Amino acid sequence: MDHLERMRLFSRVVETGSFTDAGKVAGVAQSTVSKEMTALEARLGTQLVRRSPRGMTVTDAGRQFYDLSLRMLADFDAAEALIRSGHAEPAGRLRVAAPAVISSRLIAPNLPEFMVHFPDISIDMEVSERYVSLVENGIDVAIRIGSLPDSGLIARQIGALQPVVAASPAYLAAHGEPQTPADLAQHHCLPYLFEGTSRQWRFRGDQGAFTVATPSRFRTNDAASVHAAAIAGLGIAQGPTWMFRQDIEAGRLRPVFTQFRGDPVPIHAVTSTGRKSTAGARAFIEFMADCIDREPELRLR
Numbered sequence: 001m002d003h004l005e006r007m008r009l010f011s012r013v014v015e016t017g018s019f020t021d022a023g024k025v026a027g028v029a030q031s032t033v034s035k036e037m038t039a040l041e042a043r044l045g046t047q048l049v050r051r052s053p054r055g056m057t058v059t060d061a062g063r064q065f066y067d068l069s070l071r072m073l074a075d076f077d078a079a080e081a082l083i084r085s086g087h088a089e090p091a092g093r094l095r096v097a098a099p100a101v102i103s104s105r106l107i108a109p110n111l112p113e114f115m116v117h118f119p120d121i122s123i124d125m126e127v128s129e130r131y132v133s134l135v136e137n138g139i140d141v142a143i144r145i146g147s148l149p150d151s152g153l154i155a156r157q158i159g160a161l162q163p164v165v166a167a168s169p170a171y172l173a174a175h176g177e178p179q180t181p182a183d184l185a186q187h188h189c190l191p192y193l194f195e196g197t198s199r200q201w202r203f204r205g206d207q208g209a210f211t212v213a214t215p216s217r218f219r220t221n222d223a224a225s226v227h228a229a230a231i232a233g234l235g236i237a238q239g240p241t242w243m244f245r246q247d248i249e250a251g252r253l254r255p256v257f258t259q260f261r262g263d264p265v266p267i268h269a270v271t272s273t274g275r276k277s278t279a280g281a282r283a284f285i286e287f288m289a290d291c292i293d294r295e296p297e298l299r300l301r
Contacts, residue, residue, distance in 0.1 A: 002078065006040045007069040008031060013049065014058055014066045015135045015272070027134050074154060090279040091120035098143040099136070101223040101243065102267075103127045106298075107143070110291045114284070121280045129221040130195055134272040140281045142270040143288065146194070155268045156285065159292035160300060161240035163262030165201070166253040171232040178236070178256055181212045188235035189214035193221040201238045203260045214238075238262065242297040265301075267292065 001009070012022040016020050019033040026033070026264050048062035058066065098107055103125055111123065126132065126139060134142055134153065148155055165181075171188075178184055181203045191198035191214045198219055200211040218234055220226060223243065232235035237244075247253040269285040292298045 001036050001039075003040075003043070003297075004073075006036050008073060009036055010040055010048065010062075011066060011069055012135055013037065013056075014062070015133070017056065019056070019299065021136065025138075039225075053175055067108055070154075089244055090118050090283045092278065092280055093122045093124060094280045094284055095124045095126065095138055095140045095145070096126060096279070096284065097126040097132050097137070097139045097141070099129050099145055099223070100127050102143050102145070103218060104224075105243070106291060106295075107288070113251060113277075114287050117287070118280070118283055121283070123284075140271065140278065143271055144268050146199075146265055148266075148270070153270050153272050155270045157266050157283070157300065158269050158289040159267040159298040160264035160285065161242060161267065162297055163238050164241045164244055164248075164255050165236060165238045165257065165262070166230060166244055166255045167236040168231055168233040168252065171230075171235065172254060172256075174233075180257055181210075181260055183257075184212055184214060184236065187215070188218075189216045190226050190229050190235045190237040191216050191219050191240075192223060192226055193219050196220075197238075202263050204263060205260050209263065240265070240297065242295060245297065267298070 009022065009026055009028075012025050013019060016022045016025060019037070020030045023030045023033045036048065044061075044065065046061045047059050048065060050057045050059060096107070107125070115121070124135065131144060131149075132139060132142070134140075144155075145161065166174065175187060178187055181201070184201070189201075191201070193199075198214065198216070201214050202209060202211050204210075216235065218229055220229075223239065226237050227239060227243055227247075229235065230239070231247060236256065241248075244253055248255060269288060271281055271285075293300075
């Protein structure tokens with residue numbers, strides 16, 4: 001195994017946290033991973049990971065080498081793709097992960113146009129509200145909503161959701177209309193669950209940014225269900241104007257305390273150096289960025 005492939009294998013070890021899992025992703029035995037990591041450490045003259053019966057941990061030197069490896073692998077993949085791009089159109093099967101609302105309302109409706117431009121690309125769509133591991137699940141591109149944790153992933157912001165707080169006229173007639181975010185403590189809210197935890201509602205006023213408690217009798221990790229529950233009068237929801245606009249215009253939902261703004265929520269396209277970047281992945285990201293730019297409520301400002 002050459003040095004470049006050892007670096008790629010090491011990045012998989014760090015990202016999966018296991019020699020065995022890294023071997024599964026790379027298609028090699030756990031013993032091969034162990035041998036190659038030993039050879040890499042010998043070449044560098046330092047310990048990159050600590051092994052113990054309880055598992056493995058990355059040393060400070062290993063973390064530094066991992067960060068450098070990500071950049072070098074990304075540069076190499078980009079250079080390789082640049083040379084290859086002059087010889088062939090993007091082709092192959094692309095595995096994409098996205099939350100349900102992005103998959104059903106943005107990606108799927110625009111796929112016919114994408115397929116016309118790239119007839120040799122096929123797409124497998126993994127729909128999940130969780131941040132699935134790109135390396136372990138063989139994902140080429142993930143579309144993610146919200147701030148990203150610090151990781152070795154390569155992220156490009158392609159848009160942003162503009163939040164609005166709204167409720168049905170029937171709910172407001174029955175429970176009164178909140179005048180400020182603090183009034184939400186006296187109402188039924190419809191928070192969105194992300195990996196088992198309610199996402200906080202953030203606002204920005206004259207005194208700066210702040211969050212508020214959102215008491216609830218119904219929580220879900222499905223944005224479409226939050227939307228439907230708000231229209232049905234179950235409570236007050238905070239959601240993207242992109243998703244709520246038609247219902248607001250039709251009178252099915254009514255915004256409240258619009259003088260308090262919510263911070264935009266970023267939309268990122270994410271790839272990993274644990275998998276080689278492909279022309280198809282780059283084409284898909286560019287296409288999604290273009291689709292988002294056509295949406296006034298999603299485009300970057």
